[in-house]
Amino acid sequence: MRGFLYLIKRDLILAYRRRGEFSNSLVFFGLVVLLFPIGIGASEKLLSEVAPGLIWIAALLATMLSLDNLFKEDFQDGTLEQWALSKHSLVSFAWARLFSHWVITALPLIVVAPLFAVSLSLPADAIWVLVLSLLLGTPLLIFIGGIGVALTTGLKKSSLLLPLLVLPFYIPVLIFGASAVEVTAAGWSASGQLYVLGALFVLGISLAPFAVAAALKVSVSQ
């Protein structure tokens, strides 16, 4: 437990000292959202209709692209190997690393998401559901994505492999996340979608670290 907390603290301090690097995914998120009004036209009605899916896809892509350096540094400088050799379990290492990554990259994104939602003229009550669905969904994206990253860590060129591995597994999160917002914007209750998202959240954050740890063990042993 002490090692676990120490790890989270270390990651947060590291991230704080290199703020520029981690704001990249936030900027990317903003840029993707910006592309849509330019690409499909700036009509208010059209934008408010596609806004839920649009923001969710932008968040998904930003999260996925931020994953690349999830384990890379720890792998290259030997931290991962030391952790694997130590008495601490790799599962808790994986959990701490994924959690701090969520705090660093996804949390800022959730904070600014309402701004973008307003700019796309999403109805006000749907914005709260958007924030809630992102709170439940982005950890899932990172925990599932972590499996893909752990499998490809140690590969020299893996730039296009990661999306290929991870995106099919992102689909349920996208479906329920976007549809929760969409349904609220249409004036219905989104509790069904949010419950499913919550169930997936619990499933993901409790099971994925085991797969991540197993994959890291394979990557370390080579």
Added chain:
Amino acid sequence: MNIIAKWYYRLGAPNWFYPLAGKLIPWVALIFLALLLPGLYLGLVSAPADYQQGESFRIMYVHVPAAWLSMFVYAAMAVAAVVALVWRVRMAEIMIISSAPIGASFAFIALVTGSLWGKPMWGAWWVWDARLTSELILFFIYLGIFALYNAIEDKQTAGKAMSILTLVGVINLPIIHYSVVWWNTLHQAATVSKFDTPSIHIDMLIPLLLMAAAFQFLYLLLLLMKMRANLLEQDLASGWVKKVVFERNKKLGRR
């Protein structure tokens, strides 16, 4: 040594598996043809035309078995993944990597024939419906497994990584399936698996089951061939491959 342990060691030994598979291949091919030919005849010629869909329903005899097999192959790969991870059987890894392209092909056939069937029936080549979408995702998962294995150079590591991914996919497949079902739906409901009152005519059902069994043996046939090829490729430098090549050359009268 008890019989299970004996099989365990033997199945792990390529020099035992390779000739055995070679002996099995013609028999499996024979059974495949014996099921395929009557299946095709009964399905394409003698089965009555559908009262709603006319003759075009006959594409079902390729479409449905391919779709079933695309899922069956994944299930088989998942079992092999457990075997590979728990008991470290290398042959199970070979089986997974040999199955992935076959499963992807079956999924691809199911998608293409479904699209050909969909155009006259629904008036559209492609609809974002639950079954189609989840089949497409399954296709991509197959490609991912295949790509991961080929991206990792050390085949021992590649085999383990691929087994983990295959298992993760198993947890996700039902989630993906039900998520797209709830997302939206148009595809016709199951007609064969309802056993109490099968809503499919018996003359149509028999060829379908024959074709399904034929596809099952087609998978086995392709799997054995692919596993042999993969084993030869990976063990190129080992003694048993040299022996195989030597014996083959002797049989062909070469030196």
